[in-house]
Amino acid sequence: MTNTRYTVAIHVLTLLAYAGPEALTSEYIAGSVNTNPVVIRRILAGLRVAGLVRSQGGPGGGWQLLRAPDAVSLLEVLRAVDTETSFPLHATPPNPACPVGRSIQALLTGHFHAAQAAMERELARVSLRDLLEDVKAQPA
Amino acid sequence: MTNTRYTVAIHVLTLLAYAGPEALTSEYIAGSVNTNPVVIRRILAGLRVAGLVRSQGGPGGGWQLLRAPDAVSLLEVLRAVDTETSFPLHATPPNPACPVGRSIQALLTGHFHAAQAAMERELARVSLRDLLEDVKAQPA
DNA sequence: TCAATCCGCAACCAGAATGGTTCCGAATTG
DNA sequence: CAATTCGGAACCATTCTGGTTGCGGATTGA
Numbered sequence: 001m002t003n004t005r006y007t008v009a010i011h012v013l014t015l016l017a018y019a020g021p022e023a024l025t026s027e028y029i030a031g032s033v034n035t036n037p038v039v040i041r042r043i044l045a046g047l048r049v050a051g052l053v054r055s056q057g058g059p060g061g062g063w064q065l066l067r068a069p070d071a072v073s074l075l076e077v078l079r080a081v082d083t084e085t086s087f088p089l090h091a092t093p094p095n096p097a098c099p100v101g102r103s104i105q106a107l108l109t110g111h112f113h114a115a116q117a118a119m120e121r122e123l124a125r126v127s128l129r130d131l132l133e134d135v136k137a138q139p140a
Numbered sequence: 141m142t143n144t145r146y147t148v149a150i151h152v153l154t155l156l157a158y159a160g161p162e163a164l165t166s167e168y169i170a171g172s173v174n175t176n177p178v179v180i181r182r183i184l185a186g187l188r189v190a191g192l193v194r195s196q197g198g199p200g201g202g203w204q205l206l207r208a209p210d211a212v213s214l215l216e217v218l219r220a221v222d223t224e225t226s227f228p229l230h231a232t233p234p235n236p237a238c239p240v241g242r243s244i245q246a247l248l249t250g251h252f253h254a255a256q257a258a259m260e261r262e263l264a265r266v267s268l269r270d271l272l273e274d275v276k277a278q279p280a
Numbered sequence: 281t282c283a284a285t286c287c288g289c290a291a292c293c294a295g296a297a298t299g300g301t302t303c304c305g306a307a308t309t310g
Numbered sequence: 311c312a313a314t315t316c317g318g319a320a321c322c323a324t325t326c327t328g329g330t331t332g333c334g335g336a337t338t339g340a
Binding site: 006 | 146148150151214226230232233238239241251255260262266276
Binding site: 025026027037038041045055056057058059060061062063091092 | 313314315316317318327328329
């Protein structure tokens with residue numbers, strides 16, 4: 001999770017929710033995110049696989065949200081863009097001849113999993129609708 | 141947090157706790173972690189700044205844990221090796237002319253902070269002593 | 281005094297990841 | 311048929327990562 005894809009994905013989905021049923025082009029979306037349309041399409045392609053959005057080619061085409069904003073949690077978005085754990089283990093396996101090296105990975109896997117689960121519980125509590133309402137409540 | 145330094149740091153500190161008052165050389169430690177001594181020194185240098193360990197040059201020198209194992213939590217180790225957030229924002233700032241682009245960063249900062257805090261609370265509950273006891277309880 | 285041991289630090293390296301960009305083909309629309 | 315839009319491949323510069331080498335300096339103990 002060193003990359004910014006998660007943040008951009010939430011941004012884009014919130015924008016789609018903001019737009020309602022209207023389809024937004026990757027070029028328009030890129031204007032809000034302030035990046036290149038291809039970067040947007042790359043991220044949205046992953047969200048499409050997850051069933052969150054659909055795309056339509058040709059004039060008048062673009063991207064649409066497939067679910068109600070309150071039916072999409074930030075945890076689901078995380079799962080859609082990132083399959084990696086937040087806590088990678090050793091680059092090369094530790095020495096099995098050392099008592100610590102032999103058991104440290106199994107021990108840490110458990111603790112790291114608990115930490116990540118706590119994080120995910122927090123993200124599961126927030127939906128696109130929450131973000132949308134906050135955006136709309138912002139002063140102009 | 142894409143790197144493995146956190147895992148290695150916990151491994152090394154657990155090893156120092158296992159060794160008790162005896163000083164361990166970076167070469168010995170590297171043998172357990174299965175990497176290069178310089179990599180170990182780089183990580184331990186950060187832990188020394190955090191006040192967790194001390195180093196001693198010359199024959200018989202090496203690295204020692206400066207605190208009781210139950211006085212070092214996994215959260216403290218995380219803080220010592222990594223100052224970055226788990227949730228980076230956009231690579232370039234979003235478009236302030238867009239209602240979503242204008243407010244999304246502030247909104248996400250709040251939610252990401254809550255998620256990270258939940259993760260850190262979990263890590264704060266585990267100490268080096270917990271790991272040490274689990275290591276010692278492992279079958280030979 | 282001297283040799284061995286150990287850390288400290290800088291430099292360098294290959295590989296991977298990241299975000300960005302260009303290009304062209306295919307599908308759709310009207 | 312022309313304009314629009316996505317799809318996908320290719321390429322790029324930058325940064326990060328873990329690993330490695332080399333050398334200086336400090337400490338220890340014979």
